[in-house]
Amino acid sequence: MSIPAIPLNTGASIPQVGAGTWPLDDAEAADVVAAAIEVGYRHLDTATRYGNETGVGEGIRRSGIAREELFVTTKLDGEFQGSDRAIAGLHAALERLGTDYVDLLLIHWPLPQRDEYVSTWRTFEKLHADGLARAIGVSNFTPAHLDRLAAETSIVPAVNQIQISPAIVRLEQRAYDVAHGIVTQSWSPLGGRKGAGSLLAEPVLVDIASRLDRTPAQVVVRWHVQQGLVVIPKSSDRARLAQNLDVFSFELSDDDLASIATLSQGPDAGVDSDREGH
Template sequence: MSIPAITLNTGATIPQVGLGTWPLDDAQAADAVAAGIEVGYRHIDTATKYGNESGVGEGIRRSGIAREELFVTTKLDGQFQGEDRAIEGMRAALERLGTSYVDLLLIHWPLPQRDEYVSTWRTFEKLHTDGLARAIGVSNFKSAHLTRLLAETDVVPAVNQIQIDPAITRLEQRAYDDAHGIVTQSWSPLGGGSGVRSLLGSPVIVEVAERLGRTPAQIVLRWHVQQGLVVIPKSSDPARLAQNLDLFSFELSPDDMASIATLDEGPDAGVDSDSTGH
């Protein structure tokens, strides 16, 4: 199936649906990535903190798909923040992945109490210039963090990966990203932690799913892509992998979207982006 792509501020494109790999271990990630590529995924998301970059690389090799046909993202966490620390972190990540570059490299968290995300971003700019990361971006950044990057550095982040689902909509952050040419990507798109069950089992989602003959997960993921978000659901089950990719043969009506909007818990919902969660 054909997955739409969204153009980044680098001119490159990112497939709108990708495969998340947290919290899979190496063996699970290898199996999930190989199975995901087989059913049509071309966008894989991992992170050094997840401890599964080697497994992701193994899954890619096992698939037999050429590297240039895939969009691979990884993230560097707090231990790599600070002037030039990300250089060794990037080299180690590439070695684990078994590739000479990633398509997107993210700062995993801003960690503003350390006051190192600006110097880290300047190091990311070097990695971008050197071709080790085709695009660079951030994860869990708020508008204030991004405003500082824009004022003190040269490259506008291509992506801001944040927690979003119908209960945690981040409307103001998404509007900020849009205004600055930053693509917003949803992590934990089906609901974080115990919220997965409650979100997918909510009467609103179940009613829409039953009426359209879709799964609750497909309804929630369609809600993301219909708003122009990039989404990275995680699954290791081959049937669910295929279902999570089958989002472009149906649409949610304005009434459906309005019903789902009633699940929004407000601007204070979700994980604080200053934390070290996802």
């Protein structure tokens, strides 16, 4: 299966669909990552906060796929904010993953009340220059946070990973990212921790899925793809992993997209950047 890739501002590219690993533990992550790679995923997303980087690394080794064929993302959370604190954090993450570099390193949360995300970003720039992170980006950053990075640092983030689903569309944030050459990546793309079941049971999605002979989850992943987003659905079930990747042989019509748009909770719905979470 050929997965489209989205260009990054580094000159590299990121597979448009990846496998998420939260909230798997190490043992579960090893099984899921090995299965995901076997069914065709080449983009894997983890974080130090998830506590499963060791398992992700084990799954990669079990797969037998060469490291350079994979795109691996990890994130460093609040423990590693501040000047140079991310250096030890990334070295420890690489040891757990069993790799010499990550393809993408993200600041997991801005935590603006600490006022350390700028100094943390400068440390990320060093890690990028040293080749330990092929690209650097952020997660859960707002335009205000990104404006400050642009004013005080040198490198534009390659990616901003934020919560997006048909219920949480974040149009202003996405437009900002496009205007500044930042790829937007969707976490909790199937509806979030609290609402995944209810979103996928929405009659709008069920009806479209039935007509297209697809699952509601496939419809939602396809929605992200047609928005030009990078999407990281997660599942511990091998069949659903394969289904979530099988979204490039059909399209949603304009009428389908208009129907899905009725699920939006509003352009400003989202999460609080002042706290740590997913």
